[in-house]
Amino acid sequence: MTVRNHRLFRPDGSAVRFVETKNQGGAFAAPEPTHLIIHYTAGGTMSGAVEWFKNPSSQVSAHLVIDHDGEMTQMVRFDRIAWHAGASSWRGKNGLNKHALGIEIANWGLLERTAEGFVSWTGQRVPNSRVVLARHKNFQPNREHAWEVFDQAQFDAAVAAAKALLGAYSIPVENVLGHDDISPVRKQDPGPAFDMRRFRALLLGRDGDGANVMRVESSTGLNLRRGPGTTFETVKNLPNGTRVRLLGSKGSWSEVMELGPNDADAQDGWVHSNWLVEV
Numbered sequence: 001m002t003v004r005n006h007r008l009f010r011p012d013g014s015a016v017r018f019v020e021t022k023n024q025g026g027a028f029a030a031p032e033p034t035h036l037i038i039h040y041t042a043g044g045t046m047s048g049a050v051e052w053f054k055n056p057s058s059q060v061s062a063h064l065v066i067d068h069d070g071e072m073t074q075m076v077r078f079d080r081i082a083w084h085a086g087a088s089s090w091r092g093k094n095g096l097n098k099h100a101l102g103i104e105i106a107n108w109g110l111l112e113r114t115a116e117g118f119v120s121w122t123g124q125r126v127p128n129s130r131v132v133l134a135r136h137k138n139f140q141p142n143r144e145h146a147w148e149v150f151d152q153a154q155f156d157a158a159v160a161a162a163k164a165l166l167g168a169y170s171i172p173v174e175n176v177l178g179h180d181d182i183s184p185v186r187k188q189d190p191g192p193a194f195d196m197r198r199f200r201a202l203l204l205g206r207d208g209d210g211a212n213v214m215r216v217e218s219s220t221g222l223n224l225r226r227g228p229g230t231t232f233e234t235v236k237n238l239p240n241g242t243r244v245r246l247l248g249s250k251g252s253w254s255e256v257m258e259l260g261p262n263d264a265d266a267q268d269g270w271v272h273s274n275w276l277v278e279v
């Protein structure tokens with residue numbers, strides 16, 4: 001996909017459907033967007049979300065809404081502020097709306113378990129085949145909750161759209177965040193059913209080739225930690241020679257994802273950059 005004149009276009013050159021909402025503000029602070037926030041709609045369909053975001057009384061909107069089949073609707077030009085983040089902060093910035101593009105993905109999100117099965121907050125039944133049990137990283141992290149799964153088609157569409165946006169506005173992958181990162185007490189979206197680690201790795205592009213791949217060079221291995229500093233807990237020791245994909249950096253620390261024969265077990269975290277070499 002590509003961005004032209006702050007609108008999104010498909011690979012065949014056709015424009016993504018644009019339904020403008022009045023729920024929008026002025027220009028970004030930078031003045032171009034520097035961050036991208038991923039959300040779930042807490043609703044069933046894209047059309048329901050589009051109607052809600054068009055409604056002036058909702059006072060909310062997003063740049064892009066993605067349906068279960070990967071279809072999408074743009075509602076705010078990418079050079080204008082949409083109202084998706086609310087009270088939020090990230091690394092010294094407050095009110096991320098004036099910095100960030102917002103993508104809403106049609107998904108019920110957090111579900112409730114009832115005697116009849118899993119239901120959304122509206123009481124809509126969600127079949128077991130569409131439910132995953134998982135812990136949220138900051139919402140009641142000691143217990144599992146039920147979440148609606150994201151469809152592969154909408155995940156792929158989100159990757160394609162985000163790639164175009166990151167390219168058009170030079171947004172670094174480390175500035176691709178969940179609403180639950182910037183409003184951790186208030187918000188649970190996109191939650192654990194959305195594989196943010198894989199999403200960010202795919203945004204680095206050319207998944208599977210040598211892009212951003214580094215190698216651990218340290219005879220004693222390298223500690224993979226939960227954050228950028230020695231005060232953060234060690235997740236594991238990466239043996240000498242381990243290949244990692246670079247996701248971002250902060251000071252002399254690199255955020256990486258371990259690359260191994262079994263992707264499902266791959267861990268992500270932070271390592272000191274001194275012991276990483278180019279492959």
Ligand SMILES: [Zn+2]
Nearest residue numbers: 039040179189
């Ligand atoms: Zn949200």
